[in-house]
Amino acid sequence: MTIFVDADSCPVKSEIVEIASTYSIPVQFVASYDHHMREEITYASWKYVDAGKEAADLYIMNHADSGDVVITQDIGLASTLLLKGVYAMSPRGYLFHENDMQTALDMRFLHAKARRRGDYGKGPKPFEAEDRIRFVTELTKILSKFAGINR
Template identity: 65%
Template sequence: MVDADSCPVKEEIVEICKKYMAEAMFIASYAHMKNDLSDSAWIFVDSSKEAVDLYIMNHVEAGDVVVTQDIGLASTLLLKGVSVLSPRGILFQENEIQTALNMRYISAKARRRGIYAKGPKPFNQEDRSRFINQFSIILSNFEGNN
């Protein structure tokens, strides 16, 4: 499943899934609906803040792979036995997720006090390549287990 609202690697996901004969399921809010839905399955949910996350949490199963940049969603999915990969190609790990959640909390606390950080660096070709490599590795491991 893909948290598709702001995912910059949708085309890559479709291509890699075709290669490994895996189904790509994109979940997005109606606010992000697009006209070209070819080559993949799309599910659209309400535009409320957490609707995509809730859909994914309620429909994912242990052993699934989810692509998301949402650290909070990733932390709940890891507990369900799901492999979670960011669009930048970072595989979320249970032993590292608490640090990421703590950093997110500290940043949110600073923003409430009016202190704003620069934000994430722009998505680049290195991120895209890392994602393609990592996603391919994950799907090839699943292919080897079938």
């Protein structure tokens, strides 16, 4: 098992490393060269990809295997990974499920269509402490299941 992180805008990098190191699970952060960090987080490897819009997603899609965990906000990436048997999870701690994907993809399409018309909403809600707590709880639950530990 490996944890892949779509790292360009991930607010829970340190939590991922802390939890993964507890279970001795490798972490692979994937980011574009535009988001290169001067001080990289230890206990994780970093892969930098071209600045193209989907470069990080393509890298993750091509390297994640069944049983791996991917942390991403990208619904399209999550939907393709679920078909491969990959656990896909948002940085807010929500697991993506196949039966919810069509609705999520439809909503993404409708929002994109509205933006093209010039209708701009408020954007995503701010990342809050509850999101961080939910994320830590859910990632710990997934990893402890594979380690045979019930927490």
